[in-house]
Amino acid sequence: MPATSLAEAQVIAPTSREEAVGAFGDGSGVTVLGGGTILMPEMNYGRLRPERVLLLQNAGLSGIARNGGSLTIGAMTTVAELEQAPEPLGTAARNVADHEIRAQATLGGNLCAPSGGATPRGDLQAALIALGAQVKTAGKGGERTEPIEDFVAAPDGRLLLEVEFEEPQRSGYAAAHRPHAHAYTILAVCAAETTAGLRVGLSGAGRNGLRARSVEDALAVGASAEEASQKVLDDAQMQDDALASAWYRQRLLPILVQRALDDLGGGK
Amino acid sequence: MRLTVNGEQHDLHSPPLTSLLTALREELDITSPKAGCHQGGCGACTVLVDGEARRSCLLPLAAVDGAAITTLEGLGAADDLSNVQAAFDEHYAAQCGFCTSGFIMAATALIDRTPKASREEILAGLSGHVCRCTGYIKIVSAVEAAVGSPA
Numbered sequence: 001m002p003a004t005s006l007a008e009a010q011v012i013a014p015t016s017r018e019e020a021v022g023a024f025g026d027g028s029g030v031t032v033l034g035g036g037t038i039l040m041p042e043m044n045y046g047r048l049r050p051e052r053v054l055l056l057q058n059a060g061l062s063g064i065a066r067n068g069g070s071l072t073i074g075a076m077t078t079v080a081e082l083e084q085a086p087e088p089l090g091t092a093a094r095n096v097a098d099h100e101i102r103a104q105a106t107l108g109g110n111l112c113a114p115s116g117g118a119t120p121r122g123d124l125q126a127a128l129i130a131l132g133a134q135v136k137t138a139g140k141g142g143e144r145t146e147p148i149e150d151f152v153a154a155p156d157g158r159l160l161l162e163v164e165f166e167e168p169q170r171s172g173y174a175a176a177h178r179p180h181a182h183a184y185t186i187l188a189v190c191a192a193e194t195t196a197g198l199r200v201g202l203s204g205a206g207r208n209g210l211r212a213r214s215v216e217d218a219l220a221v222g223a224s225a226e227e228a229s230q231k232v233l234d235d236a237q238m239q240d241d242a243l244a245s246a247w248y249r250q251r252l253l254p255i256l257v258q259r260a261l262d263d264l265g266g267g268k
Numbered sequence: 269m270r271l272t273v274n275g276e277q278h279d280l281h282s283p284p285l286t287s288l289l290t291a292l293r294e295e296l297d298i299t300s301p302k303a304g305c306h307q308g309g310c311g312a313c314t315v316l317v318d319g320e321a322r323r324s325c326l327l328p329l330a331a332v333d334g335a336a337i338t339t340l341e342g343l344g345a346a347d348d349l350s351n352v353q354a355a356f357d358e359h360y361a362a363q364c365g366f367c368t369s370g371f372i373m374a375a376t377a378l379i380d381r382t383p384k385a386s387r388e389e390i391l392a393g394l395s396g397h398v399c400r401c402t403g404y405i406k407i408v409s410a411v412e413a414a415v416g417s418p419a
Contacts (some may be wrong), residue, residue, distance in 0.1 A: 007283035011330050040326045043309035098396025100321050
């Protein structure tokens with residue numbers, strides 16, 4: 001039985017990573033609260049009445065650790081802390097909402113938030129897909145590590161612990177925004193080259209962040225940025241929403257891909 | 269749960285997932301944080317949590333247990349305004365007043381972390397706050413004046 005009032009919810013506040021993983025279990029009946037910027041409106045308006053809430057702020061899951069050329073970022077790291085992260089993640093973080101929201105919103109919330117119904121969310125997803133990030137999660141069957149594009153497609157039942165990626169040799173970013181601090185990004189395209197190759201990530205081109213493999217494949221066989229950018233529509237899963245129509249996004253997306261590739265410096 | 273609000277300790281009895289905004293207004297009768305949108309979009313509910321500007325509608329009480337909260341009531345008094353309050357007064361930076369306490373709290377935190385904030389930094393720092401009356405010019409001018417005045 002779902003709870004019918006906020007007062008009935010059980011709130012668990014683990015004080016270590018192990019406790020958090022234990023309290024999450026297989027995730028059934030658990031609502032994970034990171035910064036609260038997405039879930040609190042749902043509770044304030046009575047659309048969400050959780051049974052059990054896992055409050056992660058003291059679970060030791062925040063912080064950025066550098067190890068040689070790679071970075072490990074905890075799920076509870078705030079978007080504000082990511083503003084100085086390697087590109088294109090830093091730019092994507094700086095484009096999220098305003099200072100107060102960024103100081104409260106977390107990486108984990110951004111990666112796990114369901115599509116908002118009215119708009120796609122998760123501005124950081126394109127950047128981390130481009131960076132080839134690996135995501136470590138806990139849940140049924142224990143801990144596992146997987147590519148971020150796989151995780152954001154199906155985050156249910158997993159507790160995000162951390163994200164790891166290699167610092168890129170070069171990166172590019174292009175996005176279309178509405179001129180208000182709080183509108184989600186209409187479309188964002190991130191490109192990054194690491195020792196594993198060049199990757200392209202998309203936000204706003206589907207219900208969650210997507211990897212533009214068709215563009216990557218075209219570039220790998222020598223296509224120009226202009227030619228490769230047209231291929232992006234093979235990867236996109238456009239939908240109409242409150243920010244823009246699928247029709248508009250289809251026309252805009254190849255242009256943004258080309259801009260992000262040009263922004264790499266040297267193009268290719 | 270226990271909060272220190274404007275220097276005074278309170279034990280709160282609202283459910284732990286109640287927003288700080290609702291607890292301040294309805295349990296403690298502290299009404300300067302305004303309930304504009306309840307979803308983080310307007311900035312009217314901004315207060316200081318351990319000195320940093322936060323939307324009180326987006327914080328569950330459980331997440332601020334033990335914190336020190338400052339609301340507009342804790343900044344100054346009618347005969348002893350803070351420098352930001354005085355600048356808003358001098359520059360006619362309020363019309364209906366609904367957004368004003370949120371703007372003043374955000375500007376106070378902004379000046380605290382960026383004492384010589386430029387106009388661009390002020391615009392960026394206040395960008396999450398909505399005013400439906402004044403058109404912002406007087407608000408930004410007031411904050412610029414407060415940046416240049418001693419605290």
